[in-house]
Amino acid sequence: MCYDRYVSICKPLHYGTLLGSRACAHMAAAAWASAFLNSLLHTASTFSLPLCHGNALGQFFCEIPQILKLSCSKSYLRELGLIAVSACLAFGCFVFIVFSYVQIFRAVLRIPSEQGRHKAVSTCLPHLAVVSLFLSTGTFAHLKPPSMSSPSLNLSVSVLYSVVPPALNPLIYSLRNQELKAAVWTLMTGHFSGILNNWPISANHLK
DSSP states (O other): OHHHHHHHHHOGGGHHHHTSHHHHHHHHHHHHHHHHHHHHHHHHHHHTSOBSSOSOOSSSSOOHHHHHHHBOTTSOHHHHHHHHHHHHHHHHHHHHHHHHHHHHHHHHHTOSSHHHHHHHHHHHHHHHHHHHHHHHHHHHHHHSOGGGOOHHHHHHHHHHHHTHHHHHHHHHHHHHHHHHHHHHHHHHHHHHHHHHHTOSSOHHHHO
16 A cells, blocks of 8 residues: 555556556565465464463464463574564565655655645555554554553454454545545646646747
């Protein structure tokens, strides 16, 4: 979604080329494959952990931090290594998102009309809100101190980062589709107007 916003606002004339059906299929396949591989590695690692404190979790979601609490001492170092690798990949995605939005807001500031800037920003804010919700709650769920752990808090945080963002993404796309098209149209018309105004040969010379 971040790349979609970046291309639509920063490179609107190349939107059809950079985000065609083949490019979208490749990006979706890469995201699904990486997510499946990451989940498979974590699942295999957690299932191989010896449990020394029973096998009953105090919450509905069977999450990695809760399983590690039941494992034997020093037997979860492998899983911690996988978590570190996943955190590095997530940090790389975070850097890409930050870089993309820096370019997006630089392009938005160059839009001459206030209405065009408002429409462009309105297409980005929902995605920023969902990404911020996912990163903040996911980080809190995995890094919060044990003293703050409680079944109700763990359940609430788990729902916020694992259920809410995927459910909101289709809603954001459906609600913001018209605003996105309007913002792209504003950028394209402004771009063509600038080209025509700076064109050295006027229409009178062509007659």
